[in-house]
Amino acid sequence: MWITLSNVADRLLVFAKTNPEKGASGISAFILERGWKGLTTGSIEGKMGVHASNTGWISMQDVRVPKSHLLGEEGEGFKIAMSSLRQCPLRRRRRCGGCDEGLPRRIDQICQGTADLGRPIADYQLVQQLIANMQQSIDAGQLLVWKAGWLKNQGMRNTRETSMAKWFCTDAANRCANDAVQVHGAYGYSDEYNVERHLRNSKSAVIYEGTSQIHTLLQGVPRPRRTPGPSHAQRNAACDAGYWQEEA
Ligand SMILES: Cc1cc2nc3c(=O)[nH]c(=O)nc-3n(C[C@H](O)[C@H](O)[C@H](O)COP(=O)(O)OP(=O)(O)OC[C@H]3O[C@@H](n4cnc5c(N)ncnc54)[C@H](O)[C@@H]3O)c2cc1C
Numbered sequence: 155m156w157i158t159l160s161n162v163a164d165r166l167l168v169f170a171k172t173n174p175e176k177g178a179s180g181i182s183a184f185i186l187e188r189g190w191k192g193l194t195t196g197s198i199e200g201k202m203g204v205h206a207s208n209t210g211w212i213s214m215q216d217v218r219v220p221k222s223h224l225l226g227e228e229g230e231g232f233k234i235a236m237s238s239l240r241q242c243p244l245r246r247r248r249r250c251g252g253c254d255e256g257l258p259r260r261i262d263q264i265c266q267g268t269a270d271l272g273r274p275i276a277d278y279q280l281v282q283q284l285i286a287n288m289q290q291s292i293d294a295g296q297l298l299v300w301k302a303g304w305l306k307n308q309g310m311r312n313t314r315e316t317s318m319a320k321w322f323c324t325d326a327a328n329r330c331a332n333d334a335v336q337v338h339g340a341y342g343y344s345d346e347y348n349v350e351r352h353l354r355n356s357k358s359a360v361i362y363e364g365t366s367q368i369h370t371l372l373q374g375v376p377r378p379r380r381t382p383g384p385s386h387a388q389r390n391a392a393c394d395a396g397y398w399q400e401e402a
Pocket residue numbers: 156157158159204209358361362363364365366367368371
């Protein structure tokens with residue numbers, strides 16, 4: 155189990171099957187407290203990146219959880235997990251945006267330098283192509299994040315939009331970081347210019363909070379029919395603006 159901050163957190167949110175026959179409706183959420191008998195945690199060492207963040211494991215052996223530590227109602231665990239996932243990836247996209255936004259600025263500096271043939275690196279069209287692709291990803295990702303955030307601010311459901319933003323922005327950040335290493339040449343492969351750190355860190359975001367494959371699957375699920383919802387002013391506004399919405 156890879157759990158962010160599990161080795162330092164005072165409380166841990168755990169989902170468990172309380173009624174396996176009921177599938178997703180048979181999962182409940184519990185808050186566990188550090189120090190409880192049977193609950194142990196530790197740090198995971200040897201990570202490729204995100205060294206500034208503790209990632210750890212949790213082990214539970216016959217842990218007794220009082221009823222007072224049930225979060226929500228019994229059977230609501232899946233709903234709670236999904237509601238938190240609707241927002242977490244959005245914050246993550248903002249951070250990935252920051253990661254790949256910083257790279258073109260960094261690359262602008264390196265492009266002032268000259269390559270082997272004495273021409274500025276920025277003169278090469280194939281290098282310009284890499285930078286143009288980065289800018290394209292950043293602008294498109296920004297719009298996806300804004301769209302998901304706008305829907306949230308309207309109090310509207312944004313599950314699909316957040317998933318799309320997470321999928322696109324994390325893939326884009328990783329792609330941009332990889333191209334940044336390329337533009338730096340051999341220096342990109344060293345820790346001198348920090349771009350290799352972006353490559354290592356951005357890879358983790360492609361994995362957690364739903365891998366790219368899982369978000370691809372979510373987008374592939376057939377969409378429910380969109381209804382105009384004449385009594386719902388905000389929904390109408392979103393439909394007018396061209397935003398697709400799931401049925402509530
Ligand atoms: C730095 C870091 C921090 C993390 N923090 C947390 C945390 O705080 N909380 C938490 O709950 N988890 C956390 N995780 C775990 C993370 O959520 C999981 O690693 C991630 O969901 C993938 O699960 P897995 O590792 O079990 O891979 P698997 O599920 O075994 O997947 C392996 C591969 O198979 C693919 N795959 C799996 N299922 C399908 C499918 N149906 N169709 C197509 N392809 C599929 C995956 O995309 C992946 O490429 C963290 C991970 C990392 C790296």
